[in-house]
Amino acid sequence: MVYFLVFIHIVVCLFLIGVVLLQTGKSADLAGAFGGQGSQTAFGPRGASNLLTKLTTYSAVIFMLTSIGLTILLSRSSGDHSVLSGTKTTQTTPAKK
Template identity: 70%
Template sequence: MIVLLVIIHVVVCLFLTGVVLLQQGKSADMAAAFGGQGSQTAFGPRGAANLLTRLTTWSAVVFMITSISLTVLMSRSANHRSVLSDLQTQSSPAKK
């Protein structure tokens, strides 16, 4: 179960990164107002923004759900150990 969630989490991370990088900045609308690349988009001037916004939202939701699920599953796992569990504390007497 954990391996499947890790695989889904990594795929969603890569997809989310790609979708965010594909989005145009808010200043691109100003360039389109003066005739710069506004009519040559594949989805139309507003269609791509809506599609990319929805893809970003849903991938962010899946990312958060997988993150929380992995945290809960790893905390309940029997073989989960702390980094400091092997550290042995040695107390020495106080020096006078």
């Protein structure tokens, strides 16, 4: 189960990278080249969502769910181990003045 979830996680990660890199920026038009936003909104003009933005949203949700699922599965399988559980601790007494 863990290997399948890791495989899905990697595939979704690569797909998400590709979809984000294919998208154009908000100010990719001619007005954006000269600093204009083309609208008076706070975050720039927002058009209707196209296929790439929907794919980005869905793949981001799947990426987050597989991340949470992997965290839960790996924490259950490894038990209660700390990062420092294998190291030896030495106690020292403070120096006297």
